[in-house]
Amino acid sequence: MNNIISHPLKNLYFLAILFLFACNVQEEIKEEKPHEAILWYKQPAADWNEALPLGNGKLGVMVFGNTSSERIQLNDDSMWPADINDWDEPEGNKEDLEEIRKLLFEGNNPEADKLFVEKFSQKGVVRSHQTLGDLFIDFDHDNVSEYKRELNIDKAISTVSYKSNGKLITEKVFVSHPDKAIIIELTSAADEGLNGKIRLSRPEDQGEPTATSFTTDDNLLIMQGEVTQRNGKFNSEPFPILNGVKFETRLKIKNNGGEVEKGENFLELKNVKKATIYLASNSSYYFEDFSQQNQLDLESLDSKSFDELAKVHIEDHQSLYSRLKLQLSHSDLDTIPTDQRIENIKNGSVDVGLEALLYQYGRYLLIASSREGTNPANLQGLWNEHITAPWNADYHLNINLQMNYWLADMANLGELNNPLFDYIDKLVENGKVTASKNFGCSGTFIPHATDLWAVTWLRAPTAYWGCSLGGGGWLMQHYWQHYEFTKDRIFLKERAFPAIQEVAKFYSDWIIEDPRDGTLISAPSTSPENRFINEKGQHVATCLGSAMDQQVIFEVFDNFLKAAEILEINNDFVEKIKQQKSQLRPGFVLGEDGRILEWDRPYEEPEPGHRHMSHLYGFHPGTNVTKDKNPDLFAAVKKTLDYRLDNGGAGTGWSRAWLINCSARLLDGEMAHKHIQLLFQKSIAKNLFDTHPPFQIDGNFGYTAGVSEMLLQSHEENTIRILPALPKHWKNGNIKGLKGRGDLTFDIFWENHRLTKVVVKSEIPNQFNLVYKDKTTLLEIKAGETYVYEPSY
Structure with a gap:
C-alpha cells in the first residue's frame, strides 16, 4: 500500500481502535473545539x-x-x-453570419466587429435587479x-x-x-x-x-x-x-x-x-x-x-x-474585530483564522442566496440597495455566474446547484429560438449575459464586450461536473445529457472548416471582454477560433460523448460529434515565447494584464491540462499567468479568486497563498464582501472554491490529490466533509505541514489513486465503506 495504512471500519473492534487513535491524533495537533465563525465590530x-x-x-x-x-x-x-415582449432577437440571420466570416478571412476584423454588433446584438441594455x-x-x-x-x-x-x-x-x-x-x-x-x-x-x-x-x-x-x-x-x-x-x-x-x-x-x-x-x-x-x-x-x-x-x-x-468544517492553525485573533483584522492584513500580517472564516463565509453566502425554488445567485447574490445596480446585478455567463457555483459540489452543498440548473433549463429552451432565428443553427444558443427572464439574444454595445459564444458551453460544465461528483445516472440521463446535447448541436452547426488548414473553428469568435491589435494596428475583437471558444467546444463535445457512452447512446449524431471533435483546431496553441495564445494568431495585446484569463479555460475551470497528462502545456499555463501578473493582472476580486484556483491547480501553495493575501489587501470589504470594485459576490464564492482545491483535487481521471497546494502558513489544520468526484467525502488532518490522517467515505464502489506528494496508492472502496489512511514517514 506504499506506506499508507488502510482500516476498513467493519466492526466494533475497529471502531474502538479508531476512536482511541483519533483522540491521540487530536491531542498531538492540539485540536481545540472550533470557535464559532463570527464577524464582529x-x-x-x-x-x-x-x-x-x-x-x-x-x-x-x-x-x-x-x-x-x-x-x-x-x-x-x-x-x-418587466419582461418586454418587444425585446426580441435582433435582425441578424445566416446570410449576415456568412458575410462576417468572409470579412474575417479577408482580414477585415473592424468591419466584422461592426457587423456582428449591428446584426446580432441588442447593444446596451439597462434592466436591473x-x-x-x-x-x-x-x-x-x-x-x-x-x-x-x-x-x-x-x-x-x-x-x-x-x-x-x-x-x-x-x-x-x-x-x-x-x-x-x-x-x-x-x-x-x-x-x-x-x-x-x-x-x-x-x-x-x-x-x-x-x-x-x-x-x-x-x-x-x-x-x-x-x-x-x-x-x-x-x-x-x-x-x-x-x-x-x-x-x-x-x-x-x-x-x-x-x-x-x-x-x-x-x-x-x-x-x-x-x-x-x-x-x-x-x-x-x-x-x-x-x-x-x-x-x-x-x-x-x-x-x-x-x-x-x-x-x-x-x-x-x-x-x-455544518456538513463541512475547516480549522487552520488556531490563534487568539478572534478577539480582534473583523475590520481591524482586515486592516492588519493590509499592513502585512497573515491571519489564517480569517482565511478560514472567509472560506466558510462563501459557503454561508451560497446557502443564503441559492435555495431550492429560488433564482440563482446573481452578481450580488441577492443583496442590492440600488434601483440601477452595477452591471444590472444580472447574470454574466462569461465567468461570473459560473464562479458563483464552483464551490457547490466540492464544499458539500451540491443541492444548492438546483436554482442554477433550473435557470439553465430556461436558457436552453429560450436559446433554441435564438439559435435558429439568428444563426440558422439547431440546438440552443446562450449569450454572455442575461437576466431574470432568461432572454438569449446578445447584448453587446461592442464586439469585445459581449459577442462571446462560450457561455452556453461553460454552463454545461456544471451539469457534467455535478454528475462526476454525484455519479447520479438519473440526473445525467434526465437533466444533464439533454441540455449538453442541445449545446453540442449548436456548436456542431456553428463551427466551420478553416480552408487554411482543414481544421474546424468557431467563427466569428472572441475572447471575453478582450481585444487584440491586428496587423494593421487596429484594436479588434473578432477572430477565427479564439482559444476559449475552441477549448469550450472541445469540452462540450468530449463530455457529450462520455455521457452518451455511459447512457449507451449510439446514433448518427454521436458519430458526427466524434468526427468533429477529432477535426477541431486545438484550443491550446503555444506562441514562440512559450505562452498560450489567446486568439488564433500571436497578436499584440493592448491589455496584457487583462482581468479575464479565458485562454486558460481548459486548464481551470476545465480539466484538460494536468502536470502528468501534458507537462508542456502545464508549464505554459504558469508562463501565461506570470505574464498576465507581470503586466498588472488580477485587478478585480473575482480575477484574484480565479488566480487562487489556478495556483492550486498548478500545485503551488505559496502562489495560491500570495493571492489570498492580495485578495484581502485589495478586494475584501469590511463585511468580507468581495469587490470588483464595487461589490461582486463571485469572488467570495471563487475564493472558497480555490481553498477547496488547495486541500483536495479530484479532477484528474481516477486520481485524488490530498493537500496538493498546502502553503507554509497553514502549518496545522484539518478539514472535514470535503467532497471529491465519485461521491467521495474526505476528512483530512495535517500537522507541521505533513499529512497525518485521511478518512474517506464512499457512497458507491470506487477505485482510484490516492496521491500525497510523491506517494501514490491504488485504493478500492466498497459502497458505504469508510477507510482511514495514515502515511508513515
Whole structure:
C-alpha cells in the first residue's frame, strides 16, 4: 500500500481502535473545539458595504446596527422590471453570419466587429435587479457604550448589543427558510423600554415613487409597489420600463410590555420591553395572489415564539452549513474585530483564522442566496440597495455566474446547484429560438449575459464586450461536473445529457472548416471582454477560433460523448460529434515565447494584464491540462499567468479568486497563498464582501472554491490529490466533509505541514489513486465503506 495504512471500519473492534487513535491524533495537533465563525465590530456600519448579510435564498437583509434610525435593507431575488415582449432577437440571420466570416478571412476584423454588433446584438441594455426597500427603526438611544455588532455564520443570526444610559439594548435578526420570513427581536433593559417608529420605504425611480406604505386596523404595516426602470435602455436607446414585478411586504409586531400604536404609515413602539417583528414579503413572480400568500405566511407564525422560530431556522441552516468544517492553525485573533483584522492584513500580517472564516463565509453566502425554488445567485447574490445596480446585478455567463457555483459540489452543498440548473433549463429552451432565428443553427444558443427572464439574444454595445459564444458551453460544465461528483445516472440521463446535447448541436452547426488548414473553428469568435491589435494596428475583437471558444467546444463535445457512452447512446449524431471533435483546431496553441495564445494568431495585446484569463479555460475551470497528462502545456499555463501578473493582472476580486484556483491547480501553495493575501489587501470589504470594485459576490464564492482545491483535487481521471497546494502558513489544520468526484467525502488532518490522517467515505464502489506528494496508492472502496489512511514517514 506504499506506506499508507488502510482500516476498513467493519466492526466494533475497529471502531474502538479508531476512536482511541483519533483522540491521540487530536491531542498531538492540539485540536481545540472550533470557535464559532463570527464577524464582529465595535461600531455600526458606516455604509452598505459594512452592513451584514442574511438570507433564505429568496429574501435577504443587510443589517446596519445603528443605535438611532436603525436601517435593515431588504432584498428579494425577484425584484426585476418587466419582461418586454418587444425585446426580441435582433435582425441578424445566416446570410449576415456568412458575410462576417468572409470579412474575417479577408482580414477585415473592424468591419466584422461592426457587423456582428449591428446584426446580432441588442447593444446596451439597462434592466436591473433592484432593492426591495428598507426597514427603518427610529430609535434615539444616547450615551451608547459597550457596542458590539456581529454575524454568527454558524447559526445565520445577526446580533447587535449595546448599552444606552447604562441599560442593555439588543437586536437579533435572522431570515428563516422554513418559515419564509424575516424575524427580528428587539429588547431593552431600560425602565422606559423601547420607544420609536418602525417604517417601510423604497427608493424612488428617477424621482417617481415606487411603493406606498400604510397601516391597517389590525396593526399591520404594509408596503406595496411595482418594479420600474425609468432609465431603462434597449439597443443602446432610452427605453423606460414602467411596469414589472409587483410586490407586497407585510410586517406585524408582538410586544411584551408597553404598546404598539399605528400611524398612517408607521407603527410606533411605546415603552415596549420586547418587540418581535415578523416580516413577510412576496411578489407576482412567485405567486399570482402574493398578498394572500403574505397573509398565510404571517398567520403561520402566530403561534411561534422567536426562540422556536430561531431553533428551526438554525437546524435548517446547519443541515447544510455544518456538513463541512475547516480549522487552520488556531490563534487568539478572534478577539480582534473583523475590520481591524482586515486592516492588519493590509499592513502585512497573515491571519489564517480569517482565511478560514472567509472560506466558510462563501459557503454561508451560497446557502443564503441559492435555495431550492429560488433564482440563482446573481452578481450580488441577492443583496442590492440600488434601483440601477452595477452591471444590472444580472447574470454574466462569461465567468461570473459560473464562479458563483464552483464551490457547490466540492464544499458539500451540491443541492444548492438546483436554482442554477433550473435557470439553465430556461436558457436552453429560450436559446433554441435564438439559435435558429439568428444563426440558422439547431440546438440552443446562450449569450454572455442575461437576466431574470432568461432572454438569449446578445447584448453587446461592442464586439469585445459581449459577442462571446462560450457561455452556453461553460454552463454545461456544471451539469457534467455535478454528475462526476454525484455519479447520479438519473440526473445525467434526465437533466444533464439533454441540455449538453442541445449545446453540442449548436456548436456542431456553428463551427466551420478553416480552408487554411482543414481544421474546424468557431467563427466569428472572441475572447471575453478582450481585444487584440491586428496587423494593421487596429484594436479588434473578432477572430477565427479564439482559444476559449475552441477549448469550450472541445469540452462540450468530449463530455457529450462520455455521457452518451455511459447512457449507451449510439446514433448518427454521436458519430458526427466524434468526427468533429477529432477535426477541431486545438484550443491550446503555444506562441514562440512559450505562452498560450489567446486568439488564433500571436497578436499584440493592448491589455496584457487583462482581468479575464479565458485562454486558460481548459486548464481551470476545465480539466484538460494536468502536470502528468501534458507537462508542456502545464508549464505554459504558469508562463501565461506570470505574464498576465507581470503586466498588472488580477485587478478585480473575482480575477484574484480565479488566480487562487489556478495556483492550486498548478500545485503551488505559496502562489495560491500570495493571492489570498492580495485578495484581502485589495478586494475584501469590511463585511468580507468581495469587490470588483464595487461589490461582486463571485469572488467570495471563487475564493472558497480555490481553498477547496488547495486541500483536495479530484479532477484528474481516477486520481485524488490530498493537500496538493498546502502553503507554509497553514502549518496545522484539518478539514472535514470535503467532497471529491465519485461521491467521495474526505476528512483530512495535517500537522507541521505533513499529512497525518485521511478518512474517506464512499457512497458507491470506487477505485482510484490516492496521491500525497510523491506517494501514490491504488485504493478500492466498497459502497458505504469508510477507510482511514495514515502515511508513515
